[in-house]
Amino acid sequence: MKKNTTIIGAGLVGSLLSIYLAKRGYKVSIYERRDDMRKAKLSAGRSINLALSDRGLLALEKIGLADEIRKISIPMHCRFIHNVDGTTVTQPYGKEGQFINTVSRATLNMRLMDLAEENGVEILFNHK
Numbered sequence: 616m617k618k619n620t621t622i623i624g625a626g627l628v629g630s631l632l633s634i635y636l637a638k639r640g641y642k643v644s645i646y647e648r649r650d651d652m653r654k655a656k657l658s659a660g661r662s663i664n665l666a667l668s669d670r671g672l673l674a675l676e677k678i679g680l681a682d683e684i685r686k687i688s689i690p691m692h693c694r695f696i697h698n699v700d701g702t703t704v705t706q707p708y709g710k711e712g713q714f715i716n717t718v719s720r721a722t723l724n725m726r727l728m729d730l731a732e733e734n735g736v737e738i739l740f741n742h743k
């Protein structure tokens with residue numbers, strides 16, 4: 616029989632890891648010090664989007680979430696630099712045609728929490 620497992624923090628990493636462990640048969644509890652962000656009043660906040668690379672998408676692919684997240688992602692081909700002398704320059708994130716994917720951090724986190732709970736993970740909010 617698989618052991619009980621405790622994860623501290625229901626952020627991106629904790630939520631994702633909990634799904635992988637639950638799928639392997641572990642009974643997982645997550646302790647999250649904040650409120651459940653899915654129940655909080657929505658506000659745009661000050662969080663910047665997350666940039667997902669192929670590696671991030673692969674992690675989501677294995678739990679069946681990659682296609683859904685791709686649909687709400689915006690391709691980002693390069694970084695745009697404003698130099699002090701007023702000139703600008705672009706720095707590509709990859710070779711021609713390659714890009715990283717910018718996605719709402721909160722949306723991704725909430726979907727990961729949903730999926731974790733669907734897989735039997737218990738998330739204890741307001742618990743340090």
Ligand SMILES: Cc1cc2nc3c(=O)[nH]c(=O)nc-3n(C[C@H](O)[C@H](O)[C@H](O)COP(=O)(O)OP(=O)(O)OC[C@H]3O[C@@H](n4cnc5c(N)ncnc54)[C@H](O)[C@@H]3O)c2cc1C
Nearest residue numbers: 623624625626627628629646647648649664665666742743
């Ligand atoms: C400004 C900024 C921009 C970034 N941009 C990118 C990017 O574009 N792409 C990228 O891949 N990475 C980016 N990162 C890094 C990325 O944010 C982190 O790699 C990722 O959020 C780490 O996930 P995490 O779950 O470990 O941490 P977090 O998402 O911070 O989650 C940690 C969770 O643990 C909870 N917690 C902490 N302590 C306790 C405790 N004692 N008890 C209970 N709960 C606790 C917190 O409330 C939180 O919910 C960025 C980071 C910053 C700061």
